[in-house]
Amino acid sequence: MPDPAPPNDALFVQSLARGISVLEAFREAEGALSLAQIAARAGLTRSAAQRLVHTLRKLGYVTPAEDGRGFRLDLPILDLTHDYLRLNPLVRRASPILLELRRNVRERVDLSLFDGQRMVYAARMQSKRETFFATLVGNSVPTTCTSGGWAVMAMLPPPEVDAILAAADLRPLTPRTLTDPQAIRDQIALARQNGHSLALEQILMGEIALGVAIPDSAGRPVAAIHIAASLSEWNPEDFRRRMAPLAAEAVRSIVSG
Known part of the structure; x- marks a missing residue:
């Protein structure tokens, strides 16, 4: 994913942008996504994707799929x-x-x-x-x-x-x-x-x-x-x-x- 921050933008929060990129990774997905798929779609390393998915799980925005294989968005997105x-x-x-x-x-x-x-x-x-x-x-x-x-x-x-x-x-x-x-x-x-x-x-x-x-x-x-x-x-x-x-x-x- 290209860096969306303009040069020298002191107010831009890069970590927040990466978190949003995890949510955007689910756009047009055909089903639950694995960590590797989320990382690839968001342009992140696997370790960065893991930390961000864990945080979004704690906040309720991402949840494990019913079969335990991968993740999907959860109800707070609808809120x-x-x-x-x-x-x-x-x-x-x-x-x-x-x-x-x-x-x-x-x-x-x-x-x-x-x-x-x-x-x-x-x-x-x-x-x-x-x-x-x-x-x-x-x-x-x-x-x-x-x-x-x-x-x-x-x-x-x-x-x-x-x-x-x-x-x-x-x-x-x-x-x-x-x-x-x-x-x-x-x-x-x-x-x-x-x-x-x-x-x-x-x-x-x-x-x-x-x-x-x-x-x-x-x-x-x-x-x-x-x-x-x-x-x-x-x-x-x-x-x-x-x-x-x-x-x-x-x-x-x-x-x-």
Whole structure:
């Protein structure tokens, strides 16, 4: 792991950064991690990883796996997640509006937060079709191939869009995921023109999703609302006509709230 501390930063606590790197080692892990795996993922020596894991165990953030092979994160991580969502003013303001939107559309409604290369789900109100991982808060998707990401990029200056596309991992998630930067720019242009984006089978086969960006008080996009449904039940243009006005009204309510 590269040293994140700027040169001559006297306030930066390197030991704290190493502890955080242990927690971050679990990002996208497929299961419990051994000490060797934690050390490799965090860029630490095995002895440093052992000390940090021991400390995090004492604090309750890491626990041995049920079979005794490796470690996993424990409940206090969820306490921090709860506090983040509880204290985030956008999530607080959006929650009742999203509930009302879900009642009206009767399809999945998500709130995702813009984080550069990814859109991170902060609220998920699923339909009966969703899989387990698709319902988890904190799951993220690439900005470049999601309806919310296209809507967000439509509100960014072109140099920022270019920078996102230049740094993006454009590997496809489905056979229909757009990987050509110009094709993605075309979708961004459509979103800018329409005030919303429409994505077909970009993340999941059989899924249609409409996204509308949420700006902050300065007009910069910080999040997006997604409405997602099944292509077996919706014609794309019918879906657009039904969902776009409702999503746009929800965003107006959030921004003015």
